[in-house]
Amino acid sequence: MQRFEGRVAVITGGGSGIGLATARRLASEGAKVVIADVDASSGKAAADEVDGEFIATDVTNEAQVEALFQTTVDRFGSLDVAFNNAGISPPEDDSILTTGLEAWKRVQEVNLTSVYLCCKYAIPHMQRQGKGSIVNTASFVAVMGAATSQISYTASKGGVLSMTRELGVQFAREGIRVNALCPGPVNTPLLQELFAKDPERAARRLVHVPLGRFAEPTEIAAAVAFLASDDASFITASQFLVDGGISGAYVTPL
Numbered sequence: 001m002q003r004f005e006g007r008v009a010v011i012t013g014g015g016s017g018i019g020l021a022t023a024r025r026l027a028s029e030g031a032k033v034v035i036a037d038v039d040a041s042s043g044k045a046a047a048d049e050v051d052g053e054f055i056a057t058d059v060t061n062e063a064q065v066e067a068l069f070q071t072t073v074d075r076f077g078s079l080d081v082a083f084n085n086a087g088i089s090p091p092e093d094d095s096i097l098t099t100g101l102e103a104w105k106r107v108q109e110v111n112l113t114s115v116y117l118c119c120k121y122a123i124p125h126m127q128r129q130g131k132g133s134i135v136n137t138a139s140f141v142a143v144m145g146a147a148t149s150q151i152s153y154t155a156s157k158g159g160v161l162s163m164t165r166e167l168g169v170q171f172a173r174e175g176i177r178v179n180a181l182c183p184g185p186v187n188t189p190l191l192q193e194l195f196a197k198d199p200e201r202a203a204r205r206l207v208h209v210p211l212g213r214f215a216e217p218t219e220i221a222a223a224v225a226f227l228a229s230d231d232a233s234f235i236t237a238s239q240f241l242v243d244g245g246i247s248g249a250y251v252t253p254l
């Protein structure tokens with residue numbers, strides 16, 4: 001499949017995990033990929049690997065986000081796909097009883113304000129073109145509660161989900177689709193850091209996953225490629241769950 005031949009995709013957080021897997025997938029289907037990441041070494045390596053471009057960007061910085069999309073259009077002629085995916089999940093974001101205001105704010109900035117900024121500065125380019133596809137990374141925790149709380153993370157992803165729905169509706173008749181990707185737990189550095197390297201903590205979560213395992217980044221990338229492509233031409237404002245069945249489960253198989 002070459003669904004992205006002649007198309008330009010910006011991927012925030014493209015240096016690692018889901019973003020990196022998506023960069024590989026979109027490039028393999030013909031896209032020119034622009035990697036935006038705060039980590040210059042992994043971002044540059046990813047861009048080199050997919051014959052793309054690296055633009056150093058802190059997604060919490062308004063001027064840098066504006067420049068990211070403008071530079072992309074200036075250099076490559078269009079902005080067809082914006083995958084607003086950068087996010088963090090730091091250990092100091094935990095129960096509401098112990099999470100301080102600084103940790104709360106930092107997670108809101110990186111996970112939610114960043115998506116606001118990326119959409120704000122991507123959409124005008126797509127309006128001019130009369131087309132475009134935005135995929136914002138939310139999470140399954142935007143639709144479910146967890147007793148193992150990360151209070152700011154969960155709230156930030158709920159915000160991404162609601163904002164995405166509203167943007168999808170607002171810009172639908174201008175040819176711009178906006179969808180929220182809601183991955184279940186994925187085997188990436190972010191999650192490994194959190195609990196995958198601790199078998200007991202991992203097991204507590206895995207029991208709730210009908211498929212009985214964490215997702216691989218390539219499985220999430222396949223969903224992003226679908227949402228970003230014309231194959232999803234009638235899908236907008238959606239809450240696109242790629243969660244191994246977690247959100248549909250009461251009792252899982254033994």
Ligand SMILES: NC(=O)c1ccc[n+]([C@@H]2O[C@H](COP(=O)([O-])OP(=O)(O)OC[C@H]3O[C@@H](n4cnc5c(N)ncnc54)[C@H](O)[C@@H]3O)[C@@H](O)[C@H]2O)c1
Pocket residue numbers: 012013014015016017018019036037038039042057058059060085086087088089110137138139140182183184185186187188189190191
């Ligand atoms: N891994 C999971 O289980 C999981 C599940 C659901 C949702 N998500 C979400 O998927 C997205 C990607 O997660 P991942 O697991 O691939 O994480 P990751 O840590 O592997 O990659 C995140 C990338 O974002 C970059 N980044 C962080 N802060 C940034 C900033 N301020 N500006 C620019 N780039 C920044 C990092 O440098 C890194 O390259 C996140 O939004 C995360 O919340 C992850």
